[in-house]
Amino acid sequence: xxxxxxxxxxxxxxxxxxxxxxxxxxxxxxxxxxxxxxxxxxxxxxxxxxxxxxxxxxxxxxxxxxxxxxxxxxxxxxxxxxxxxxxxxxxxxxxxxxxxxxxxxxxxxxxxxxxxxxxxxxxxxxxxxxxxxx
Numbered sequence: 595x596x597x598x599x600x601x602x603x604x605x606x607x608x609x610x611x612x613x614x615x616x617x618x619x620x621x622x623x624x625x626x627x628x629x630x631x632x633x634x635x636x637x638x639x640x641x642x643x644x645x646x647x648x649x650x651x652x653x654x655x656x657x658x659x660x661x662x663x664x665x666x667x668x669x670x671x672x673x674x675x676x677x678x679x680x681x682x683x684x685x686x687x688x689x690x691x692x693x694x695x696x697x698x699x700x701x702x703x704x705x706x707x708x709x710x711x712x713x714x715x716x717x718x719x720x721x722x723x724x725x726x727x728x
Contacts, residue, residue, distance in 0.1 A: 600642035611640055
């Protein structure tokens with residue numbers, strides 16, 4: 595068994611595949627079926643343990659109805675260190691929440707709230723709760 599760690603970009607791209615797949619409520623099995631793969635292969639892509647080739651990423655983007663660039667959004671300085679093209683990471687922001695099942699559920703429910711004032715009050719309440727916990 596190899597103890598080689600996946601490249602951070604592969605992990606990021608895989609997590610974006612997972613997040614989008616969950617947002618469109620598609621199972622790993624269904625995505626794998628559409629790609630001609632097993633769900634285990636989709637799992638490996640989503641974990642970043644297997645790299646996604648350009649043509650396969652193009653197919654995934656088509657199936658999930660996003661541009662290929664979607665999978666690279668949010669790459670921070672740690673991923674492109676020394677390349678002079680990355681923005682510094684935002685302090686206190688954890689993108690892993692967005693890719694988690696809870697994050698997807700929270701995001702979906704939050705944006706179903708039509709009243710913008712209510713959404714603002716929820717944000718203010720969460721900020722106040724976070725400050726009280728500090």
